[in-house]
Structure formats: structure tokens, C-alpha cells
Amino acid sequence: MYITPFPGLGSRAQVSENGGVEPMWSSDGRRLFYRRGTEMWEASIAGPEPVVASRRILFQSRLSGGMPHTDYAVMADGAHFVAQVPRPVPQGAIVVVNWIAEVRARLASASH
Secondary structure, three states, X not given: OEEOOOOOOOOOEEOOOOOOEEEEEOOXXXXXXXXXXXXXXXXXXXXXXXXXXXXXXXXXXXXXXXXXXXXXXXXXXXXXXXXXXXXXXXXXXXXXXXXXXXXXXXXXXXXX
């Protein structure tokens, strides 16, 4: 991934090494978060001409990815994330028959 100043022309800076997806800026515009595989990365950006001052892995993620949008959001403090985490699909169904009678019986026994 690369960043470049906008508007106007300027030099571009390489943010990610070996690829990255789902970039999202911090609220102060000084950090760019992105995913690479199962890793969540943070790149610190400095100067009016974009320069990557540092980059580091924040944590391993279980985000599903593969969508044309991010599966996460960065909170204003830049330290907390909200994410869609994939859940396993149930392998069967549970069918409860006559559940109203069961609820009535439990309510009746609880009131005594």
C-alpha cells in the first residue's frame, strides 16, 4: 500500500511491506491501520510529505476479510477496535416442541 498527498502531486510513500488490505486512518491522521493476513498493523505517518516513521504489528486478528470494505473500525483514541468476528455456523438445529406448556409449568411451580 502507498499513500500520497492530496490534493496535488507529491511523492508517494510505501506504507506496507509485503502487502496489506483494508486501510483505515486514525482520527488524528497520524497513523494508518491495515491488515496483512491475520495480522493487524499500525504505520505511523510523519510530515507534510508522507513519510512512514514506523510500522508494527498490533495483534493477530480473526477478522473474516475478503469484502470490499473494512471489517473493523478504529475508535477515536486509536487504541481500541470494534470488529466483525466470524462465528462458526451451527452444524444442526434444535427444535423444541410444546415449549409454551413447558414455560407455563415452570411459571406455575415457581409461584408456589
